[in-house]
Amino acid sequence: MAVTLSAPELVPSTEVEVHAPREGEARLREIVDMYYPFLWRSLRRLGVDEASVDDAAQAVLLVVARRLDDIAYGAERSFVFQTAARVASDHRRARARAPRAEPLDAVLETASDGLRPDDLVDQRRRRALLDELLDELDEEHRTVFVLFELEELTVTQIAEVLGVPRGTAASRLRRAHELFENAARRVQARRARTGGAR
């Protein structure tokens, strides 16, 4: 499947063309049904913090709604992911400029799947570790890594989603694996030095 999309952009709604409501609404609904969890997870793993992920997902959907006519049938996932990558990139840059602690409320509101408090804390620690390790990867490698390891796409599918040759996707993935494992080794060594403190 060839992806012919140009890089999605966030533009002001002054340029929005209103679509034929029923057709557009139905397609948008279909995209949300099929890809919202994928979008949400992708944003999280691409570096959007928990407190902001709903807003970021909405930012992506606004772009999707605006560009609906430009999205080829079958290329929805690719468009959603590329837009998510861009929104996440903006978010990370903004966070770097003005770091902020996650509000406790946002943390507590997240789905805990009925976990016991200890398990919940443990789960959050492991996810924080994942975020820390992913932060060690640059954008290009992080993107490929997330799609392969966490979304379980094949290299061919990743190449389609990103609109790059398969060989490029494969070499990025190899490098991403190295970077991630190296980062993990550093964390493990640090923990060993500090007696397992997290």
Added chain:
Amino acid sequence: MTRRLSVTSDLDIVRDALASARDDAPPPGAGDRALRAALAAAAGASVVVATKAAGASVVGSAAGAGVATSTSAAGAKGVATMALAKWSVALAVAASSAVVVVGVEHASRPPPQVALSASVAPAPVDRRPRIARRAEELGAAFAATALPAPVVVAEVPGQRPSLPKDAPRAAASSRPAASPRPLAEELTALSAIRDGVASDPVLALVGIARYRAAHPSGALLEEVEALEVEALAARGDREAVARAGRSFLARRPTSVHAPHVRELVGRAVVERDLLEDAVRP
């Protein structure tokens, strides 16, 4: 074939970290909420209407989800929805102060050469700085929503032009019923958007989309639109700055924010041209 680290890695923390994401999912109902918001924002967003016969592009603000949808369904995209943004301010002002109504009218039209009739008040020239007029407009709009009708909103002392005595009352009596809540909500939203422009422009743009959906003809739309240009500039999206800024200036040439928007547009265009020159072979 490349194998997954979650299977091949000999590091526990790699496997642990990767496994932690396996059951990560959005909270229940998040997708539906996002869909509703996106649909509302898309329907309440401004609409570009190209008037091909005139060879010009006219930009206006849709009145809201209902209007945009029905217009679109009729196959005449946005035609009936133009220019409501301008009137939103005018209406808010008309509700409270005839002085500013005259000022707004005067700003968009040349002064009449001849009085049409003895009963029509001459249009006095409001020579105050634009920022003072806008501040009064917003103050008046706030007061209009906070006080029970009919109310004549306080004018700036010593600056009140000579108007027929019943003019303010007539304006006040035609005021639509307003509750104090919407404007307070608008102010809260504006404040959040302004903070977002500095800290996270993408989230500011989301806030702006939400504002438009909730207040399609809000009293603070002018400020929000100016902040939108600023948020786009903060994102470094030069093309979008140029588009949104020009649209703003075309619709609000006398806005108190026009000089700032003009400056942002100018800077974006210059930077874009410089970049194009730099990459040209």
